[in-house]
Amino acid sequence: MMNEPALNGMAHTEQDRSEPLLRAGNSNCGGCGMSNLMQMLRRAAAERELKLVIPACCAAVTGGSFPESAFSIPTIMSTFASAASVANGDASVAQLNGEETRVICLAGDGGTYDIGMGTLSAAAERNEDILYICYDNEIYGNTGGQRSSATPAGAATTSTLHGKQETKKDILGIMAAHRIPYAASISLAHIDDTLRKLQFALDARGFRFLHVLSPCPTGWKSEPAMGIELVRLAVRSGLFPVFEVFDGERYVLNVEPEFSGEALMMYLSLQRRFRNTGVTEESLRPSIERYWNYLRLMSGRIVPARRNV
Amino acid sequence: MAVELISANHAAALAATLAGRANRTARGFCSGVYPITPSTECMEYLCGQEIEKGKVVRADSEHNAMGICIGASASGARSFTTTCSNGLAYMIENCVAAAGYRLPIVMSIANRTLGPPWNIWADHGDSLLMRDLGWLQFYSADIQQVFDTVLCAFRLAEDPRVMMPALCCMDGFILSHTMAQVEVPSQEQVDRCLPPTDIPHRLDKSAHTLGQMETPHQSVVHRAQHHQAMLNARQVYAEVQDSFEEIFGRRPADPLVSYRTEDAETLIVSMGTLGVTAERVVDLLREQGQSVGSVRVRMFRPMLDEELRKIFAGKKRIAVLDRDISIGFGGVLWGEVRGFADPSAIVQNYMVGVAGGDVRPEHMINLLAELEQANESGAPRIVEVA
Ligand SMILES: Cc1ncc(C[n+]2csc(CCOP(=O)(O)OP(=O)(O)O)c2C)c(N)n1
Numbered sequence: 001m002m003n004e005p006a007l008n009g010m011a012h013t014e015q016d017r018s019e020p021l022l023r024a025g026n027s028n029c030g031g032c033g034m035s036n037l038m039q040m041l042r043r044a045a046a047e048r049e050l051k052l053v054i055p056a057c058c059a060a061v062t063g064g065s066f067p068e069s070a071f072s073i074p075t076i077m078s079t080f081a082s083a084a085s086v087a088n089g090d091a092s093v094a095q096l097n098g099e100e101t102r103v104i105c106l107a108g109d110g111g112t113y114d115i116g117m118g119t120l121s122a123a124a125e126r127n128e129d130i131l132y133i134c135y136d137n138e139i140y141g142n143t144g145g146q147r148s149s150a151t152p153a154g155a156a157t158t159s160t161l162h163g164k165q166e167t168k169k170d171i172l173g174i175m176a177a178h179r180i181p182y183a184a185s186i187s188l189a190h191i192d193d194t195l196r197k198l199q200f201a202l203d204a205r206g207f208r209f210l211h212v213l214s215p216c217p218t219g220w221k222s223e224p225a226m227g228i229e230l231v232r233l234a235v236r237s238g239l240f241p242v243f244e245v246f247d248g249e250r251y252v253l254n255v256e257p258e259f260s261g262e263a264l265m266m267y268l269s270l271q272r273r274f275r276n277t278g279v280t281e282e283s284l285r286p287s288i289e290r291y292w293n294y295l296r297l298m299s300g301r302i303v304p305a306r307r308n309v
Numbered sequence: 310m311a312v313e314l315i316s317a318n319h320a321a322a323l324a325a326t327l328a329g330r331a332n333r334t335a336r337g338f339c340s341g342v343y344p345i346t347p348s349t350e351c352m353e354y355l356c357g358q359e360i361e362k363g364k365v366v367r368a369d370s371e372h373n374a375m376g377i378c379i380g381a382s383a384s385g386a387r388s389f390t391t392t393c394s395n396g397l398a399y400m401i402e403n404c405v406a407a408a409g410y411r412l413p414i415v416m417s418i419a420n421r422t423l424g425p426p427w428n429i430w431a432d433h434g435d436s437l438l439m440r441d442l443g444w445l446q447f448y449s450a451d452i453q454q455v456f457d458t459v460l461c462a463f464r465l466a467e468d469p470r471v472m473m474p475a476l477c478c479m480d481g482f483i484l485s486h487t488m489a490q491v492e493v494p495s496q497e498q499v500d501r502c503l504p505p506t507d508i509p510h511r512l513d514k515s516a517h518t519l520g521q522m523e524t525p526h527q528s529v530v531h532r533a534q535h536h537q538a539m540l541n542a543r544q545v546y547a548e549v550q551d552s553f554e555e556i557f558g559r560r561p562a563d564p565l566v567s568y569r570t571e572d573a574e575t576l577i578v579s580m581g582t583l584g585v586t587a588e589r590v591v592d593l594l595r596e597q598g599q600s601v602g603s604v605r606v607r608m609f610r611p612m613l614d615e616e617l618r619k620i621f622a623g624k625k626r627i628a629v630l631d632r633d634i635s636i637g638f639g640g641v642l643w644g645e646v647r648g649f650a651d652p653s654a655i656v657q658n659y660m661v662g663v664a665g666g667d668v669r670p671e672h673m674i675n676l677l678a679e680l681e682q683a684n685e686s687g688a689p690r691i692v693e694v695a
């Protein structure tokens with residue numbers, strides 16, 4: 001049996017509805033993983049005071065247009081490459097004034113893996129007091145679905161019509177190499193683990209990085225209602241490892257997958273972006289295996305652990 | 310008031326340091342900085358200062374130096390940075406943003422030629438890239454002015470009737486790397502001159518989004534407000550001068566510096582240190598009986614059109630000297646001011662000192678001699694100087 005909990009806890013609670021971070025009237029597509037993430041962030045943040053920095057991406061659009069805003073907390077929309085530097089200025093001033101405000105970057109994979117990479121790396125190197133959350137939909141959603149360096153090999157995008165050739169960057173490896181206090185991947189299908197990590201990252205000091213696999217029905221050409229299930233399949237198949245890295249050296253694997261071939265096959269077949277690009281269960285397996293060998297090495301776990309989360 | 314022997318880069322940084330400390334009773338000072346010749350010494354100086362309730366972030370690029378200033382200013386702090394040339398070009402996307410958010414960030418520029426081909430010498434083409442972005446722009450002609458301008462720029466930029474970023478330019482090397490005695494006020498005087506930074510639209514506790522999407526109508530309203538606020542700066546600057554004079558006992562330079570223009574038939578119009586040379590040339594030529602005057606445009610944005618029209622009225626010949634070139638057009642300053650002259654006036658553009666050429670009095674004297682012979686305005690001319 002798989003050892004992750006059933007899909008529970010994702011449904012809106014009364015509090016989710018009455019005091020959301022991302023209010024009704026936002027323009028996210030139905031089934032957008034970023035909407036689920038904002039719901040979880042709200043629950044995790046509870047009474048904490050937050051500020052958001054959002055670079056150009058779908059999250060910048062979803063806030064709506066002046067003078068109304070779908071975001072219920074102070075928010076600044078930065079230029080595409082500048083989320084972490086703008087947050088740096090915000091966080092520095094909060095610190096100078098002895099404020100507890102948590103400054104959060106909410107950035108897409110384009111603003112993180114690509115154009116904002118230098119900015120992100122610099123803020124991480126200086127260990128600025130920022131929580132950086134990348135919602136990774138593996139595509140430039142805002143501009144209509146072009147490839148990014150987070151797009152997995154084999155996914156068709158509007159700029160790689162026959163499927164991207166190159167593999168996805170190892171973002172957590174990159175961030176861990178900065179020796180930041182905390183870096184973790186988040187599966188929205190694992191709510192307890194998601195909330196625990198968000199809470200830990202909200203309270204920790206210094207640079208914290210969270211990588212969230214964020215279903216994008218529009219870009220993935222998938223059913224809006226299937227988003228969370230797709231994340232679960234990505235975890236079960238081993239395609240999306242759920243783990244955390246403390247101080248760049250202590251690796252903890254949070255969810256032990258079954259490496260289910262069926263899950264992998266389902267993951268691919270439920271998204272039309274993988275259709276006719278030649279990507280198959282078999283073609284993905286070697287890289288999954290390689291990455292997990294690396295993770296076991298880093299975490300010091302020779303044998304798969306049974307762990308309930 | 311102490312007197313210190315310092316370079317213009319250090320003068321700008323010292324003024325920013327005093328301004329930063331002056332905000333210790335409010336939300337403090339935070340700045341992102343990145344080096345580039347010839348602005349480097351300004352950021353180095355700032356990195357060496359102890360600023361109570363202040364932080365200078367050693368950024369990884371100019372783009373992010375301005376990003377940090379944006380975050381700091383959006384959180385209500387006073388903010389300052391410095392760059393030039395390719396650094397400014399690299400930063401410019403966030404300069405657009407800083408203006409769009411209406412944040413009163415002050416920036417010092419040691420003007421330098423844009424490259425490649427690489428050239429580190431003075432040219433106004435870098436700061437003129439920012440002409441249309443909604444930043445106030447000043448061009449100083451000596452080191453005291455650099456110091457005073459930075460202080461005035463904070464006061465002006467943070468005035469609620471203005472509320473926008475300001476650029477304080479000095480000619481690279483010619484000013485940035487030369488030293489002179491500068492009158493430096495005490496911290497207590499600067500505290501009086503600069504009230505605590507109050508940015509009403511800063512991110513505070515309420516659900517307020519800065520820089521979000523807009524429809525054309527909303528943007529045009531914001532543009533119109535920004536434009537009006539920029540025009541307000543003309544009047545507000547005069548108030549800043551008065552208050553500065555009251556506190557420091559010396560008046561900061563006017564936005565337009567006219568030199569012996571009243572009875573002049575011929576004018577030299579320029580920006581930055583070219584104006585200092587022009588004033589010497591005016592003296593020399595007046596000794597020979599020629600009626601020449603000089604106008605130095607210190608405040609380039611907002612453009613003081615009415616005042617320039619008044620100064621230009623009745624003048625027969627106007628030489629506009631540009632230390633810049635808008636390729637395919639001519640000098641930027643010439644393009645801006647030629648329309649303020651009388652229709653019958655001969656307005657001739659000379660692009661001198663482009664890319665750092667050393668413009669000396671004899672160059673200007675030769676150009677004026679040529680202008681005296683002209684019977685109509687010619688095409689803009691690039692004048693090579695050694
Ligand atoms: C400097 C700059 N270049 C390009 C763009 C256009 N642009 C806006 S958002 C975007 C892609 C965003 O992708 P990602 O960060 O993955 O976020 P998503 O849209 O997928 O949520 C691009 C290319 C821009 N706004 N600024």
Ligand code: SF4
Nearest residue numbers: 029032058141216218
């Ligand atoms: S395009 Fe994708 S990421 Fe963007 S709002 Fe739609 S579902 Fe969300």
Ligand SMILES: [Mg+2]
Nearest residue numbers: 108109139141
């Ligand atoms: Mg994306």
